[in-house]
Amino acid sequence: MSDQAKAYTKLVEHLKGLGLLRSCASVLGWDEQTNLPPKGAEHRANQLALLAGLSHDRATDPVIGELLDQLADPNSVGGDQTAAYANVRNAKRAYDRSVKLPKKLVEELSRTTTLSQHAWVEARQKKDFTLFHPWLEKIVTLKREEADALGSETGVKYDALIEDYEPGATAAQIQSVFAPLREALVELVSAIKESDKKPDISILERKYPVETQKAFSIEAATAIGFDFQAGRLDVAAHPFCSGFGPGDCRLTTRYDEHHFPGAFFGTLHEAGHGIYEQGLNDNDFGLATGEACSLGIHESQSRMWENLVGRSRAFWDHFYGKAQQAFPDAIGDVHIDDFYSAVNDVRPSWIRVEADEVTYNLHIMLRFQLEQALLCGDLNAADVPAVWNETFTEFFGMTPSDDSIGCLQDVHWSAGLIGYFPTYSLGNMYASQFFEKAQDDLGDLNAMFAKGEFMPLKEWLNNNIHIHGRRYDAPQLVEVVTGKPLTAEPLLKHLRGKFGAVYGL
C-alpha cells in the first residue's frame, strides 16, 4: 500500500471513529427530547458537554491535520472527481473549522443549549418569554463568539454560522433569492385572499383520537418508504428527525386530538428526513459520502414528502378511504374535495410548522431577518417579542396574542441553531426542482400516488440524491441531478398551478 493509500485509510478510520462518537451524543440528545425526567436536565447537560468536548478533541487531533496535508493533492486519492477526494475535501473543511473553536466554547455551547431547551419548553408552555430571555441572551453571545472564532470570507458573522448548515451559502445570496420569491408569494397570497373559495378547516379540528392518528401516521410513513425496522416514531415537544447511524433513525411528532394536520403532515415531513437518512450509504457512515449533503437538501426531502406528495390530490385519492375508515366520526361524512381543500387552505397563521405551502416561506423570511439582526447586534434578545410581533404584523396582517404562538414557537434558537432557518425555504425550492426532474424521468408521479405507488419516487431519490451523500455541495448537486442551477421557478410554478386550481384563480 502506498503512503498515500495508508494515509487515506488512516483518515477514514479516524473519521469513522469521530462519527461513531458523535452518534452517541445523538442518542443522548434524542433521549433528552423524548424521555428525560425533569430533574435529569443538569446531568444530561454535563453528559452532552463531555461528549462535545471529546468529539472536539478528536475533530482537532493534529493527526488529522497531518493526514490531510499528505492528501492535499487530489491525485493522491485518484483525482478530484473521486469519492475519496470528496471525503478528503470535506474532512479538510471540517478540520479547518474545528481547530478555530476553543474546546471551552464548544463545551459551553453544548451545556448551555441543552439546559436552554428545557427553559424554552417551560417558557413556551407558560407563555412567558422572561423565562427564556436570559438563555437567549447567553446563546446569542456564545454564537457571536463562535462566529468570530470561525470567521467568514464576507466578514459577516451570520455567514460564518450558515456554513454549518448550508456550506458555501451566504446571507446576501439567500436574500437575493428570497426577495423576488417573497414578492411573488405576497402576490399569490393576496390573490387567494380575493378568492370566493374558503375551505372549511373546521373539519380538521374535529375529534381525531391520538392512538388512531399515530397508527395512521405510521401507516402513511411506511407506505412512502420509511423503514420502521430501522427507526421509530416518538413524541417530543418539537418534531424532529435524528439519524443515529446505520439501522437507527428516530422520528418525533406531537399530537393534538383536535388538529389532524399537525401530527400527520409533521410525521410525513420527518419521515422524509428519515428516508434520506436511511438512504445514505451505511458503509460510509462517518464519511462525507455517507452523510447528508446539506440541511437545505435535507429539507428538500422532508418538504417534498410532506407537501408535493402528502398534500397532493393524488395522495388523498389513495389514502382518503383509509382516513375515513380510521376517523369515521370526524370525516365519515366529508367529501374528499372538501378534505383536500381543507388540508390546502392558505391563510395567514401563527405556527410555522403547520403553515400552508404558500405562507410557509414568509414565516422563514421573518426568522431569517430577525436572527441576522440578533447576530449582528441590531436586535437585543430582550426586544425579540416586540420586534417579532411587529414584523409578524407587517408580514401577515395580524399580531400574536402571546409568545407561545409568536417568538417562542420554535426550538431552534434555544438549541443554538442560528442560521438554520433559511435552509427550510431553500429546501422548498430544491424540492420542487427535484420533483420536476423526477417527473420527467419517471412519468406521471401523481398517477402512481393515486394507486398507492410511492416506491418509484423513493427509489429515484435514493439513486439520484441520497446515494451521493455529501460528495457534491448542494448547488453542485442540484446541477448534477437536474442539469440546472437552483431557481425558484419550479416552486412558484407548482404553487401557482396547485393553488390556482384549489382557489379557482
Next chain:
Amino acid sequence: MSDQAKAYTKLVEHLKGLGLLRSCASVLGWDEQTNLPPKGAEHRANQLALLAGLSHDRATDPVIGELLDQLADPNSVGGDQTAAYANVRNAKRAYDRSVKLPKKLVEELSRTTTLSQHAWVEARQKKDFTLFHPWLEKIVTLKREEADALGSETGVKYDALIEDYEPGATAAQIQSVFAPLREALVELVSAIKESDKKPDISILERKYPVETQKAFSIEAATAIGFDFQAGRLDVAAHPFCSGFGPGDCRLTTRYDEHHFPGAFFGTLHEAGHGIYEQGLNDNDFGLATGEACSLGIHESQSRMWENLVGRSRAFWDHFYGKAQQAFPDAIGDVHIDDFYSAVNDVRPSWIRVEADEVTYNLHIMLRFQLEQALLCGDLNAADVPAVWNETFTEFFGMTPSDDSIGCLQDVHWSAGLIGYFPTYSLGNMYASQFFEKAQDDLGDLNAMFAKGEFMPLKEWLNNNIHIHGRRYDAPQLVEVVTGKPLTAEPLLKHLRGKFGAVYGL
C-alpha cells in the same frame, strides 16, 4: 492547598469525568433495551464498544496511578475513617483491576454482550437455544479470559468476577452461607407442600388491562417513594433499573394482561433499586461515596420493597381497596384474604423473577451452581439446556418443557453478567436483617404500611444505608447498620413466621 489536597482534588475530578462518561454508556444501554429498532443493533454495539474503550482509557490513565500513589497513606486525606479515604481506597481497587484488562478485551466484551442480548431475546422468543448457543460460548470464553487477566487471591476464576458485583466475596464463602439456607428452605417448602391450604392463584390470571396495570404500578412505586420527576418506567424484555446519575433513574418492566404479579411486584422491585439510586449523594456522583455499595446491598433494597413490604398483609390492607377499584372485573368479588394468599403462594415454578419468596433462593442456587461450572470448564455452553433441566428437576421436582422457561429465561449470561446471581440471595438475607433493625428503630412498620405510610422506612433507608454509598464494603455496612455480621437467621425467621401463618404450619 497542600500537594496531597491538590492530588485528591485532581483525583476527584478525574473520577467524576469517568463516571460521567460511563453514564453516557448507561443511556445507550437503556435505550438498547427499551427502544432500539432491530436493524440498529450492530451500530449500537459499535457505539457501546467505543464508549467502553474510551472509559477504559480513562480508567487506566497512568495519571490516576500517580495520584493514588501520592495518596497511599490514609493520613494524606485525613485518616482511614474518612469519606475521602473511602474514595481513594475504592479508586485504587478499581484502578488496579482496570489496568489488568487489555482494552481490546474490554471492547470485545462490550460489543459481544450488546449483540448477544439481541440474540438472547430472539432465542427466548423462539424457544430455540441453538440461536443463543454460539453467543454463550463466546461470552464464556471472554469471561474466562477476563477472569484470568484479573486473577484472584483464591485462584478461582469465579472469584475474580464476583469482585465486580460483591467486592470481597468468594464462591466458597457464599456456598457456606447457601448450604444451610438451602437445607432450611427445602424443609420449609416441604412443610408447605404438606399443608392443606392451597391458595387459588387463578385469580391472578384473570384479565388485568395493561394500561391499568401500568397506572397502578406507578401509583404504588410513587407511594413507596420513587420520584418520577427524576425517573421513568418503560417496557423491556427483561425488567431492570438503570441509574444514569443525578436526577435520572430508569425502571423497566413487562406486562402480561393475564398475570398480575409479574409487572406489579417487578415494578416494586425495580423501584426499590431506584429509590436506592435516588438516595445516593448527588454531589458525590462518580465517587465511591456517591455509588451503591454492592449488588447484594442493591438487591436488599429491591427485595425489601418487593417482598417485605409489597407482599405483606399490611401493604394490601392499604392497597387492596385501590386494587379492587382499578381491576373490578378481576378482583371486585375477591376477598383480601384470598388475594393475599394468592400473591404469597409458595410452589415450585419456572420463572425466577416471579418466584415466591421461599423458592426464589433455590432458583439462585441453581444458577450459582451452573455458572461456576461454566466458568471453570466443567460445563460446556452446548450442555447448558440439558444440565439446567436435570438440575431443575432435582431442585424443584419438575422439568421445563422448553428453554424459554428454562435456561433462556434470564438476560444475565447474555449480558456477560457471570457472578451476579448470588447477589440476589445475599440481598434477601441483607434485606431481612436491615428490616429487623428498621423495625427496632422505628416501631411497628406494618402498622405504618397499613395506613399507607411508607416514608418512615424509605427515609430510614436513606439515612442508614443510601447515605454511605460505597464508603463501607457490604459486610462492614451490615455491621455498621445492624451491629451484627450477615446471617440468614432474620430471613429464615421472616419466612417461617410469614408462611407459617399463610399455610397454618
